[in-house]
Amino acid sequence: MNKRIYLDHSATTYTKPEVLEEMLPVFNEYFGNPSSIYSYGREAKRLVDKARDRVAKALNALPEEIFFTAGGSEADNWALRGVAYANKERGNHIITSKIEHHAILHTCQQLEKEGFKVTYLPVDKYGMVSLEDLKNSITDETILISIMYANNEIGTIQPIDEIGKIAKESKIYFHTDAVQAVGNIKIDVKEQNIDLLSLSAHKFYGPKGVGALYIKKGTRITNLITGGGQERGRRAGTENVPGIVGLGKAIELATENIDSYNEKLLKLRTKLINGIMERIPYTLVNGHPEKRLPGNANFCFKYIEGESLLLNLDMKGIAASSGSACTSGSLDPSHVLLAIGLPHEIAHGSLRLTLGEENTEEDIDYVLEVLPEIVQRLRDMSPLYEKVKGGNQ
C-alpha cells in the first residue's frame, strides 16, 4: 500500500517547487546578513524588501506595515502582548472568542494572570460570533478585539468586515489571526479596517518557521523579541532570509491563483461532503454550511473515536486530523467542537479533512471507498453502537 493522500492542508502544506526554487540560491549564494552594508548584505536586503512588497500587495497594506516573524504563533503573541502592554494606561480589557487558536487563547490566559480582563465571546452552532455580543461586551476599558478570520478546525469564516467597522467606530484596535485565511480568502486590510493581522507561510505552500504580522501604521505596540535593529527596530534577530523569500513567493502565488484554487477545492469538497453523508449514517457536518474555508470539511461520526479513525486512515495512506482529545493526550476534546455545542462523546468522533492543491477527484473517490468501511469496522467494535443497532437513536 503505497498510496499517500494528504488531506491535512490546514495542519501544514508542502513547499511548492516554485517557492523552493526561489529560496535555494539564498542559502549559499545570496546568503549575506541583510544588516550588512557590503554587496552580499545589500542583495539579501533587496530580497527581504521584495518579499515585504509581495506580502503588502497581497493584503493591500504598505510594505512598511509588514513585519516578518517566525510564524503564526509568534505573530499572535506579539499582537496580543504588544498591544496590551503598549495601551495599558488606556484600558485593560481584551475581547476575543472561544474558538481561537491556542496561540491566542493561551496568551490571553497569560495576560489575565497579569491583570488584564478578557472576554471570550461564545459562538453559535456554526461557529459564528455574534456582532450583538461583541458590541455588548465593549467597555471603556476595551483596548483590543482579536477575532480569528477563519477557524482552523471547522473552517468557519467570521464576519470580519462588520467586526472591523465596530472596532473602528469604537476606536479599538482590531487584530485578526488570519493564519488559515491567507491564501484562501481575499483580504484587504484597509477596506476591512484591520489593524493587525497574523499569517504563517506553511499554511499556503510556503516554508515552515516564517510568518508575518501586519501592523497598521500608527498602531501602539511594544516589541516582543528585543535586541538588534532588524525589521526597523521592531523585531530583533537576523532575518530568516530564505524563509522570508519563500513566504513572499508563496503569498504571491496564492493570491494570484485564489479564484481558481477556491473553485477547485469547493468542487472537491462538495463531492466529499455529499459522498460521506450519503454513505455513512449517524454523521454530522461541523461548521458553517457556506461561510467556511473552501478546503475544509469537518465531520463527527457518532459512536467512534477520532484517533482510532486517523490511525486506520493512515494505514490506508490517508493523512487527516481530528479534534479528539486522544490525538492531543488530554481528556477534553477540542475546545472548538465543544464551543459549537457538541457533547463530549460526539466531539470525540470528529474528523477534519482539509483539501489542497494536489488533491484530485480520484483522491475523493478513494476516501469515499475506504472511509465507510473503517467507520463501520470501528462502530462494530464500539459498545455505544451496540445500543443503536438495538433500535434506539
Place this chain on the structure above:
Amino acid sequence: MNKRIYLDHSATTYTKPEVLEEMLPVFNEYFGNPSSIYSYGREAKRLVDKARDRVAKALNALPEEIFFTAGGSEADNWALRGVAYANKERGNHIITSKIEHHAILHTCQQLEKEGFKVTYLPVDKYGMVSLEDLKNSITDETILISIMYANNEIGTIQPIDEIGKIAKESKIYFHTDAVQAVGNIKIDVKEQNIDLLSLSAHKFYGPKGVGALYIKKGTRITNLITGGGQERGRRAGTENVPGIVGLGKAIELATENIDSYNEKLLKLRTKLINGIMERIPYTLVNGHPEKRLPGNANFCFKYIEGESLLLNLDMKGIAASSGSACTSGSLDPSHVLLAIGLPHEIAHGSLRLTLGEENTEEDIDYVLEVLPEIVQRLRDMSPLYEKVKGGNQ
C-alpha cells in the same frame, strides 16, 4: 572585478551543501506537521528528534534539555525573561556584562523598566569580565547571571568554567549567549555548570531563522511564545522542520571538525594580523591576544572611519564589518569598543574580519595587498591625519 572574499562569518555564514542537502527533502517530501499522528507527521517528528539528539550531543546535554527557537535573539529573550519572571519571588537581580549582544542588553533594559535590577559588569581592555567583580556583585536577590561565551565583535572568550562554578556555588542560574561560540569552541554544559545556553544555526553554516535554547532539567523558566503544545509545551508554533534539520546537521559537522577548523582559522588569522600590523601604522588590535575566537580579527585604524573603509573594501570584493556608528546609523560607536576603553574617535575606525571555512591564504594575501592602500587613501583624505603627518603622535 568579480573577486568576492567573504570575511564576515561572525555576521552570518552560508549554508553548507551537506546541510542543505539534508534539508531539501523536508520541504516537500517529509513535510508533515510533527504534531500529527499519521506517517507524514511521524516522519517529521523523527527528523526533529534526530536534530535534537545531535544538538544535545554537541553540548553534552540531554535531548530533552534542547528547545528549538527562531534564532539566537529569541533564545536570549526567552532565557532572560523566562528566568526573571519565573523566579521573581526569589529575587529581582540579574548580572550581565557591558559587552553583551543587544539581544541581551536591550532585553535587560526592558526588564529594568519592569522593576528588575541589572548589574552590567565592566570589562578590562581585552574585553574580559573580572571574577572578583562578578563575586562582589552577587546579592541575596541575584537570580540570574548571563555572560556571553565569546564576544561577537572582538572575539574575547570569557572564563565560562569559573563563572559556572561561582554561579553553582551561589545557587544562581547561569545563562550564556554562546551564539558566537557554538561550532568554534568545545562546549560541555554539564562540566561547565551552564544552566541555559543560546545558539543560532546561521553562525556555523546552518540556515538562518533557527536556533536553540538549552535549558538544564529542573530550571524554573516561563514560556516566551505561548500557544500550541510544541517542544513539550515550552515553545509554541509549528516547528521549522527544515531549519531544525539543518541546525542538527550543521552542529554535528561543526563539532566533528572543530579541531582542524580551529587550526586552519588560527593559522590564517595569525598571518592576517601580523601582515596588517607590519603594513599599516597607527593600528590597534582589539580583543584578547589568546583567549579569542579563532576566526576573529578586530582592528582600529586611527584617523579614519569604519563605514568608508567597508565600502572601499566592498568595492574590492571584500565583505567585512565595523563597530563604527555609521554602519548602524547611530552616533556612538559600538558599545563593546567603548567598554574596552577605546576613545570614540578610535572606535569609529574599527574593522572586524572574521574568517571561515572557505577562506584561503590567497584571500589573506589579497587583503594584505588591498587594505593598506585603502587605509592610506582614506587617511590622506582625513583632516585628523594631517596633524599626525605634521609630526605629533
Place this chain on the structure above:
Amino acid sequence: MYSEKVMEHFTTPRNVGEIKDADGIGEVGNAKCGDIMKIYLKIENDIIKDVKFKTFGCGAAIATSSIATELIKGKTVEEALKLTNKAVVEALDGLPPQKIHCSVLAEEAVKAAIEDYKKKHNK
C-alpha cells in the same frame, strides 16, 4: 508513537465482539472522556473459557483491550484478577505516557467483568 505490538493489536484486535450468554460483563470508562471498554466473559469451572470485548476509544484503548483479553483467556478467575495495568503495558512493549490510562482501564474492565460474574454466581 505506538510500538509495533500496539499497532498490531490495534489493526487486528483479538476477541472483538459480544458473548450473548456471558457469565460476566464489565463496562468501564465513559464516552465523555473518549473511552469505554466492555468485556464479556464465559467461565466454566472457574476458568475463563472465552472472552470478548467492545471498545470505544483511541488506538491504545483498542490495543489494551485486545491484549488484556488474550492475557486472561484460559486463565483461572483468580489468575485473571491479578492482571495489572503494568502487565498490559509490558505485553504491548510499552505505551506513550499519555496513554497509560488506557492500560488502567483495561485492568479495571477485566476486574469489573469478574466482579459481575462473582455477583451473578454468588461467589
Place this chain on the structure above:
Amino acid sequence: MYSEKVMEHFTTPRNVGEIKDADGIGEVGNAKCGDIMKIYLKIENDIIKDVKFKTFGCGAAIATSSIATELIKGKTVEEALKLTNKAVVEALDGLPPQKIHCSVLAEEAVKAAIEDYKKKHNK
C-alpha cells in the same frame, strides 16, 4: 542603500586636499561622533576660485563633502552661502534617513569656511 551618485562621489571624490594659502577654512563635526569636515576656500573678487576638502567620516560624509565643493566652486560667496543641506541631498539623488546629518554638516562646513574668510578679510 546609497544612490549611484553618492557612490560615485564616494569612490572618486572631487576636490580632495588642502589649499596651503587658503582664504578661508571651515572645520565642523567632531571625531567623537565619527565625522569631521574641513573645507578650504581660495577666493578672488568674491568668487570661489578653488575649494578643497578633507573629511573623516562615512561614505555619505565623503560624498556630501565632495558634492558640496562642486556646488560652490565658481560661485560667488553670497551664492555659496545659500547652499542648503537639501540641495546637497538632491544633488546626490537622495541620502538614507540616518545620513541626512552628513548633508547638514556639509552645509555647515561651507558656511564656516566662508565665515572664516569674512572674518579674516573683515567683511
